[in-house]
Amino acid sequence: MSAEDTAYVTYVYAVARDGDALRESAAEPAGVAGAPVRIIPGTGDGAPVFVASSVSAQDFDEAALRRHLEDLEWLEAVARAHHAVIERLGAATTVLPLRLATVYLDDDRAREALDADRATFEQLLARLEGHVEWGVKIYVEAPDEAVSPPPPGPASSPGVGPGRAYLGNRRAQRSVRDSAHRAARTAAERIEAAGRAFATDRARHRVQQGELAGSRDENVVNDAYLLRADLSDAFRAEVAHAADDLPGVRVDVTGPWVPYSFATAPEPAAAEGGPS
Known part of the structure; x- marks a missing residue:
């Protein structure tokens, strides 16, 4: 042709x-x-x-x-x-x-x-x-190797068998992770408060898992906020420090973006095709 x-x-x-x-x-x-x-x-x-x-x-x-x-x-x-x-x-x-x-x-x-x-x-x-979108993700960080299960072998402490040492380390891991999840909820509450103070709207997205998460850390919040451009700096400053005193928690702030998450348009009736 x-x-x-x-x-x-x-x-x-x-x-x-x-x-x-x-x-x-x-x-x-x-x-x-x-x-x-x-x-x-x-x-x-x-x-x-x-x-x-x-x-x-x-x-x-x-x-x-x-x-x-x-x-x-x-x-x-x-x-x-x-x-x-x-x-x-x-x-x-x-x-x-x-x-x-x-x-x-x-x-x-x-x-x-x-x-x-x-x-x-x-x-x-x-x-x-006059609005832009900011993305906010909260991660619970992967436990340090210091509380990971020990490799098979002699117990490191006298009188403590390998099985008991392993279970002790697993309990320590769970304790660290539970504490980090509680801290993540605190960070989320702080960020939501900043959103109420500065944002026009909020969109909740599915948390990212596996390769999408981009790290070993667990993504527990994946939100987008719609903000007036002139309020972006104040919002970002609040959110960036939401986890400063919370061990085991990381907050990533990205933007400003075109507000994709808030551009819900009608499905074009005359469109001839395309992936959803």
Whole structure:
């Protein structure tokens, strides 16, 4: 198939308000599959717009997307490009991110969906304006090797057999871990208090386990907070010190991000496919 015969579909990244800042930021990055990023206007004055690209139907129609769900390398490349566009847009203006691989047959179908949900999109954009997202994770740290079970062998203390020494060490481990979990609850209460003082909203996410956790430590809280940009520093300062006096507990604060966790948009009815 020649370049002239290639069929395209419309890939949409986000909803935004039109303006110079949006158009300047959209003009800079290449998007998914290296495609140029462009604006699809809604109908009527002041209507929200879609930020989109034209991508090959061979890779992005409904059947192709189903095939690609098992191709982790392909999905990672698409996700990186998708989020790179949104982050650049979000640095310039308020954007409402859409889910990965929101695809329409063409611009007309995309515009129909944009117009159909105009009121909801406008409400969400107004809510997110001037706001950013901060992520907060609390970890219970893995026990030190000092309280780990000893290797099989002679007891280190006279009169104490290997079995009893092992059980003693297990009890010590449980005690340390129980104390750390209590301390983590204290840290969570402090962070929630900071959220009530500074944040507009809070979203609770599933805690990360295994490889997603990124360490041996146990992730016990995985929250996102929506904050006015001018209150971010005060919130971050409170949260960063929430575990200073709590042994066995670590708090990670990340951001500011485009507020993905608070951009719950309606499922585009006219979308032709894409992974959920």
